[in-house]
Amino acid sequence: MLQYGERQDAARSATVKSIYVYEAPVRLWHWVNALAITVLAVTGYFIGSPLPTMSGEASDHFVMGYIRFAHFAAGYVVAIGLLVRIYWAFVGNAYARELFLPPFFTGQWWRELLHEIRWYAFLAPYPLKYAGHNPLAQLMMFMFFVVGVVFMIVTGFALYGEGLGQGSWADTMFGWVIPLFGQSQDVHTWHHLGMWAMATFVILHVYAAIREDVASRQSLVSTMVSGFRMFKD
Amino acid sequence: METFYEVLRRQGITRRSFMKFCSLTATSLGLGSAFTGKIAHALETKPRTPVLWMHGLECTCCSESFIRSAHPLAQDVVLSMLSLDYDDTLMASAGADAQAILEEIQQKYKGNYILAVEGNPPLNEDGMFCITAGKPFVEELKRVASDAKMVIAWGACASYGCVQAAKPNPTQATPIHKVITDKPIVRVPGCPPIAEVMTAVVTYMLTFDRLPELDRTGRPKMFYGQRIHDKCYRRPHFDAGQFVEQWDDEGARKGYCLYKVGCKGPTTYNACSTVRWNEGVSFPIGSGHGCIGCSEDGFWDKGSFYDRLTSIHQFGIESNADQVGGTVAAVAGTAVAVHAGLTALKRSRVDHDKEFPVREGGNGQWGK
Structure with missing residues (x-):
């Protein structure tokens, strides 16, 4: 559970102005992920609704080929990135774990979640201070991002396995997903809806980060660049 | 009991024709010439296995396809000479005589015949929507299946339900695997399946006395292992980004990819782009x-045949993933804009130099 040193860290947050929260691998992962997910959303959209048709010989173009390649390559980046990130949750600092393990069974966590909702509803005058994620942020990161990205990886590699063929690693590991959803077309539809869920997540994520940076008297955006959470009070 | 070979000779088939059939069968099943002898040996020594072909709720397109098989010997052997003991659509006898054959085979070849099912049983109103020989088809099906060695589900009807099971499915038409639960079933989906695929599956089962290798959903891998898209001759146009946008445009004349006008090739497992139809003429x-x-589960309920994105039937309106997802994202974006405006308004009335009272959340321990 809680280490003595970590408790001191938290206690110090009341008196010191900054805490080192996000270690370099976490920050690097965040921005690589942001780029890869952008590529995935854009190329994924154009796989579902392709660009206007190309004229001339088929051998002169490879537009869908390149779009699909970019999609698959970015998909590998996100999947491998997540595995590395999970590894880092074990070996990194305490804040590296909170993404995966919200304290769902702690009453106080739910009460402070309510406080954070009140803060967003303009009912609470001040937010509480957290070195890592506040309960609402943690819940959203877990439900939207962790669950969402795992869903996209599983459905994505199931569809990828269709192209690699039966007996390929992707088919062996994720091929069961297709009959689970019904048929290939259903998996396509859910994967497509997942893209919009991720787009919605990005809108809320960016907004919340900027808003808290402005309104809660602590750093959010620069924290994911420098790693330090700054407190103005 | 007679062997396959004895029946063939009795029908006037020469040894030479028999050997030709064996090598053709070996080739069509992708087994190579080494298997010719094995197939011949099996047919010479094994007692013949009768096939009973039952019809439930269906349109007979599977039978229509089957009798057009371009593999003449396989068709003749399976259909007219050797194995098909009962098929009420094709057999000469009718009524009580036909029913007698059904019962005779079930008793005489108990546990040693193949049951092929075209169509499916409707379960609503105790199965009264499909009556064969004066009884609900579902009862007849269960009875005949109880002594079968293996079961073939012909077409999308028997495999998945097809059009009669499309929403709202008033007769509760049900694929056969939900009724026959204790027998090995091979699914040969399609509306109809390809003739050569059908004869090859039957020939394989008669020859080797077992089901062909199946995929996760019970389809023979040799014919349903790849999507139409994977072997489509228009695939280079897909990769190049050359699409038919409208049915009368230049792309349609040039034979570009039909992806944008709703082609389901990328999500459909079947052998159409390789085996093709009508003696390999086209598809x-x-x-x-x-x-x-047509060989995929629930293909009637996925929206228009001419739309790329599947229709999502929820909330009483018809829409696709882009419409649903785009609406959610737009609502989130609007909510964010409104919330940002309210935040700005609220902050215009606070003193920015005033400190927040320091209140630690989670005793400072969450995120640990």
């Missing part, structure tokens, strides 16, 4: 029309 995409995905 839907070859004739300029997209695949409708």
